[in-house]
Amino acid sequence: MGTPLTNERFENLLTAAANSAVHLESRDAYMADASFTRWQETGVVAKDANDEWWISTVGKAVERGVRVRRARIVSEPLSSYSRWLWACTPSVNLAAGEVVRWLPRHRTAGLVIPPADFWVFDSSVLVWNHFTGDGEWASNEVTRDPALAELCSSAFESVWERAVDHQEYRPV
Template sequence: MTFADMLATAQHSAVHLEMRDEYTPDDPAYLRWKADGTIDVDAYWREWLDLAGATIARGVSIRRARIISEPVTDFVRHEYDLTGPLNLAAGESVRWLPRRQASDLTLPGNDFWVFDDHLVRFGFFSGIGDYLGEELTDTPAVIKLCLSAFDAVWERAIDHADYRPA
């Protein structure tokens, strides 16, 4: 099952926790932003905008929380700049949690998505942010851990409209 299939078949919710400060360092959209500050959703992110938009239009809630170090990295600043025209435009809800406010939270070791409270997709990345693959699980204890972690982060995190990167 592809990621697009998982999102396309979600019935109620999809939550995503991101905990890294660097992702995909060779991503063309990121490199263009670094070069000239340009955000071109249509050129690089149309597929996500369409998929997320269609998912949300079916009544599925997509929430994304990001735990970030401050001062933020260039990549996180890029994500911040992209959040409005991409994630919020698609209908996602996005919150930011400075890492110093997450020290007492129990968190899984990797970023994850949870679909409809019954399937977890872990994403694996190298130290510099290259994507290495994924793992799916429907193990109840893992689902419970991920949902508990996401809810704890979400409760503390700052809504995108109110967060300003340090």
């Protein structure tokens, strides 16, 4: 199924992007990490080294003119993990220059959405993100298949049109 999308591999893909990078997240929980656990215990959002790397890496792409957008499909009421993501978004994603929107799952009726999370770079490079049932990373697949990249780009845009900007979205 592929090798992990390491920071280095992701950075290479983002560096090669000239115009856009879009990311669709559709799970209510992913692998737990120390930052999430700390937030559960204290309610405090604390950035770690990976967050700083993200802000720097994505920030450089945005500075060169790459539009980085992330859409999150979420069940309401939000899971603890999704609440944590919402709390972290200003200090990590928005700080990096991403534009983030949220789409409540009940508003997805009629949309055709791939069953796995993905990234699409410049509407031509597609990265599938596969997770286990409990949210742990399983694998990634990178493809340059134009039909699949277009399918996912179109799915992303349909979600994006319905989704609510992070600044306006209030967790339920």
